[in-house]
Amino acid sequence: MNDQSPNASPMNSYRNQPDENGRFGIHGGRFVAETLMPLILKVEDAWKSSLTDPDFQKELDYYRKHYIGRPSPLYFAERLTAHFGGAKLYMKRDELNHTGAHKINNVIGQALLAKRMGKTKIIAETGAGQHGVASATACALFDMECEVFMGAEDVERQKPNVDRMRLLGAKVHPVTSGTGTLKDAMNEALRYWVSNAETHFYIIGTAAGPHPYPAMVRDFQSVIGHEARAQIIEAEGRLPDSIVACIGGGSNALGLFHPFLDDDSVSIYGVEAAGKGIETGEHAASLTGGRPGVLHGNRTYLLQNDDGQIEDAFSISAGLDYPGIGPEHAWLHDTGRVNYVSATDEEALEYFQLCSRLEGIIPALEPAHALAFIGSMIGDMDKDQIVVMNMCGRGDKDLGAVLPMLEERGKL
Amino acid sequence: MRIAAAFERAKNETRAALGLFVTAGDPDPKTSLEILLGLPDQGVDFVELGMPFSDPMADGPAIQAGSLRALKGGTKLGDVLAMARAFRDRHPEVPLILMGYFNPIYIYGVERFITDAVNAGVDGMIMVDLPPEEDQEFCLKARDAGLDFIRLITPTTDDDRMPVVLANSSGFVYYVSITGITGTRSASGDSIGQAMARIRDASDLPAVVGFGIRTPEQVREAAAHADGVVVGSAIVDQLAASLDDNGHATATTVSSVLELAKSLGEGRRP
Numbered sequence: 001m002n003d004q005s006p007n008a009s010p011m012n013s014y015r016n017q018p019d020e021n022g023r024f025g026i027h028g029g030r031f032v033a034e035t036l037m038p039l040i041l042k043v044e045d046a047w048k049s050s051l052t053d054p055d056f057q058k059e060l061d062y063y064r065k066h067y068i069g070r071p072s073p074l075y076f077a078e079r080l081t082a083h084f085g086g087a088k089l090y091m092k093r094d095e096l097n098h099t100g101a102h103k104i105n106n107v108i109g110q111a112l113l114a115k116r117m118g119k120t121k122i123i124a125e126t127g128a129g130q131h132g133v134a135s136a137t138a139c140a141l142f143d144m145e146c147e148v149f150m151g152a153e154d155v156e157r158q159k160p161n162v163d164r165m166r167l168l169g170a171k172v173h174p175v176t177s178g179t180g181t182l183k184d185a186m187n188e189a190l191r192y193w194v195s196n197a198e199t200h201f202y203i204i205g206t207a208a209g210p211h212p213y214p215a216m217v218r219d220f221q222s223v224i225g226h227e228a229r230a231q232i233i234e235a236e237g238r239l240p241d242s243i244v245a246c247i248g249g250g251s252n253a254l255g256l257f258h259p260f261l262d263d264d265s266v267s268i269y270g271v272e273a274a275g276k277g278i279e280t281g282e283h284a285a286s287l288t289g290g291r292p293g294v295l296h297g298n299r300t301y302l303l304q305n306d307d308g309q310i311e312d313a314f315s316i317s318a319g320l321d322y323p324g325i326g327p328e329h330a331w332l333h334d335t336g337r338v339n340y341v342s343a344t345d346e347e348a349l350e351y352f353q354l355c356s357r358l359e360g361i362i363p364a365l366e367p368a369h370a371l372a373f374i375g376s377m378i379g380d381m382d383k384d385q386i387v388v389m390n391m392c393g394r395g396d397k398d399l400g401a402v403l404p405m406l407e408e409r410g411k412l
Numbered sequence: 413m414r415i416a417a418a419f420e421r422a423k424n425e426t427r428a429a430l431g432l433f434v435t436a437g438d439p440d441p442k443t444s445l446e447i448l449l450g451l452p453d454q455g456v457d458f459v460e461l462g463m464p465f466s467d468p469m470a471d472g473p474a475i476q477a478g479s480l481r482a483l484k485g486g487t488k489l490g491d492v493l494a495m496a497r498a499f500r501d502r503h504p505e506v507p508l509i510l511m512g513y514f515n516p517i518y519i520y521g522v523e524r525f526i527t528d529a530v531n532a533g534v535d536g537m538i539m540v541d542l543p544p545e546e547d548q549e550f551c552l553k554a555r556d557a558g559l560d561f562i563r564l565i566t567p568t569t570d571d572d573r574m575p576v577v578l579a580n581s582s583g584f585v586y587y588v589s590i591t592g593i594t595g596t597r598s599a600s601g602d603s604i605g606q607a608m609a610r611i612r613d614a615s616d617l618p619a620v621v622g623f624g625i626r627t628p629e630q631v632r633e634a635a636a637h638a639d640g641v642v643v644g645s646a647i648v649d650q651l652a653a654s655l656d657d658n659g660h661a662t663a664t665t666v667s668s669v670l671e672l673a674k675s676l677g678e679g680r681r682p
């Protein structure tokens with residue numbers, strides 16, 4: 001995690017955020033109730049001291065290798081490449097991780113921190129259920145209690161993950177307030193934390209929330225980008241031309257992007273969920289359709305009305321169905337270093353099926369959004385160019401929701 | 413100055429000051445205004461007027477629901493300020509404090525909000541999600557303009573943290589008597605007493621206790637230790653219980669809230 005990029009110049013780097021107050025430009029910060037402040041400061045201390053503790057890093061490396069199954073392969077997607085007829089497409093196979101998504105990279109890190117702080121009770125929020133499953137898994141492994149908050153609508157559309165969490169011994173709290181999706185689950189998790197601040201550790205599942213979470217989660221996820229960078233150099237002898245990842249809160253994307261931020265030759269694309277289409281207003285694209293505001297402990301781009309009330313996000317993908325985005329993405333958007341684009345529900349569905357058929361890889365709906373954007377641009381690139389995408393999760397969890405939709409459209 | 417004067421008055425009468433929390437616009441603008449204007453006549457010494465927010469992350473189900481009713485009824489931040497002005501016109505001496513979350517103010521514009529709040533006769537602000545670490549966002553500017561910035565002290569505020577929290581506090585110190593959200597549980601009189609002693613050692617400001625106080629008896633118990641007592645969720649619950657099945661006000665809504673206010677006021681004296 002001492003991520004010194006080989007070519008980073010510390011003075012003029014995109015990789016040395018946030019400042020000591022947790023700010024990424026105007027974004028980030030610590031907008032939380034006083035009850036939580038002492039806790040958040042303790043988490044920050046524990047995290048900072050872990051960075052220079054060789055024993056902690058050794059333990060983290062051990063679980064990454066033997067439990068998660070890292071490094072994940074960087075796979076040349078030959079048939080999709082042929083199908084698109086443009087640049088070469090590589091997939092960073094984080095869907096092969098134990099529990100089936102990138103979320104476990106962060107969870108193992110935070111669970112080890114919780115252990116270090118002597119906490120044995122864990123809170124987590126979850127959208128697609130992947131972060132909830134990863135948290136339940138780590139709690140089983142480290143003998144911790146696990147309370148997962150999940151929107152009632154998501155409990156329905158991601159049922160297999162709910163069953164997994166229960167089997168692993170976690171308590172799943174369906175959240176009915178608001179729209180019963182990820183935003184409300186996060187509100188409820190924060191409320192539960194406020195009520196149990198002294199005993200519980202809150203494992204936030206994406207690169208958002210109050211400082212130090214955005215930076216901490218990014219660092220735990222950066223293992224993705226560090227591996228990918230070394231792997232593509234080994235495979236191709238050079239850096240990719242473009243890297244692409246989907247964005248809910250932004251943790252898998254930052255994990256891939258961060259080690260490449262100072263590589264000027266690499267164009268970077270974050271793909272938000274356009275839901276039914278940006279123009280319909282029913283989407284989850286906070287950078288495209290939102291503006292800066294304060295929610296869930298940080299300032300960032302939010303979907304909100306003119307009176308500062310948060311609006312509901314909309315996406316086929318429970319993991320992207322969030323009206324905000326991590327503050328570092330907000331800053332990378334402001335600086336222009338990363339290009340933020342979007343893909344609709346229908347596009348994601350199409351690529352969900354295409355990837356399954358052509359590569360024998362059933363992607364989660366979330367990375368299917370990244371593939372959909374790639375499908376719109378990669379054909380125009382030269383054949384000797386290279387694109388790396390983060391295949392951040394597998395789609396088993398989505399079959400219940402996706403199959404009826406494909407049938408309805410006569411695609412199956 | 414109204415805040416200090418209200419605590420002075422209560423002290424001279426050897427009692428605690430009672431503050432009540434109501435959400436602006438709950439359940440509708442007209443009923444809410446009627447309740448707000450009626451509170452001082454029931455013996456309420458100061459009012460905390462909630463600015464509704466879609467995502468009140470430190471509030472329990474009662475105040476969440478009240479916020480949503482207000483938003484559904486179309487209440488905007490500008491309407492909250494208009495209510496404040498109406499209150500000030502009717503009650504020139506009674507302190508009025510606005511309480512809520514930062515985002516609506518951030519979107520309204522911090523400078524514009526502060527100017528409008530001062531002009532409306534608002535005395536102080538309680539901002540749930542602005543800890544001292546974020547003072548440059550709002551607190552310092554509000555203080556410069558003459559608004560008090562009232563900070564919450566909680567059971568998790570240890571001796572190291574206490575001076576940090578008190579540093580830019582003014583008006584009074586608000587002790588959140590439970591580690592939790594509004595409207596869930598109650599603290600014991602003993603634990604309130606210990607916390608009050610700790611706060612008085614650290615600050616000369618009036619010390620007020622709130623969260624989890626629901627009945628005249630609990631007001632009385634807390635009043636034995638504190639300079640002021642705040643009741644919130646119980647008032648919102650009373651209001652909610654008076655509504656019809658569609659969440660609309662009924663003939664008893666205003667009177668039942670004001671009656672509860674009055675009986676809570678009777679607990680101010682030991």
Ligand SMILES: Cc1ncc(COP(=O)(O)O)c(C=O)c1O
Binds near residue numbers: 207249251253318
């Ligand atoms: C497979 C997968 N990808 C992406 C996400 C979105 O989160 P993030 O943007 O933090 O990577 C989720 C969240 O649940 C997920 O399960």
